[in-house]
Amino acid sequence: MHSLFLLLAMSAFGSEADVQMDAAGVIVGRILVPAPAADVREVVGDPVALGALSPDVVSVTPQASGKCLDVVTETRGLFSTLFMKSRRCPTVDGWEDHLVQSDDFDAYETKWSLREVDGGTEVTVRAYTEVDLPVPTSVVQSRQKKSLGEVLENLLYKVLH
Helix, strand or coil, X not given: CHXXXXXXXXXXXXXXXXXXXXXXXXXXXXXXXXXXXXXXXXXHCCHHHHHHCCCCEEXXXXXXXCCEEEEEEEEECCCCEEEEEEEEEECCCEEEEEEEECCCEEEEEEEEEEEEECCEEEEEEEEEEEECCCCCHHHHHHHHHHHHHHXXXXXXXXXXX
């Protein structure tokens, strides 16, 4: 039922996730969500709700720290569970996350931007991750692209559902 609703919504509104990688290895995902920015912001602004949209996230534990959040995230890796602590702060048009501490990640940065447009809210995500594991970068990037596409499509479904 989830897939049918998502396909109907995407065909009705012309919205589907577009996920590419730029020359610097940054994964850039975009989707048009046919809903007001406030509805999208409610999901994207909550790291627990956002984590629930990812097939790779096992748990998310946020803790307030001034105007930002310190977020401990547990994700599925190829061979074991990966852990990181990041700092998530609001920006003018969304949120930015930066790696604070991890034995599994060398780099982690994401930037979520929401922009009201005709027909809804354009969501853009820029994500860069490096893992400290004996796994080829191409494998990590391929998995990231797939996962980000799923997150964006699940965001569309959650906001419209």
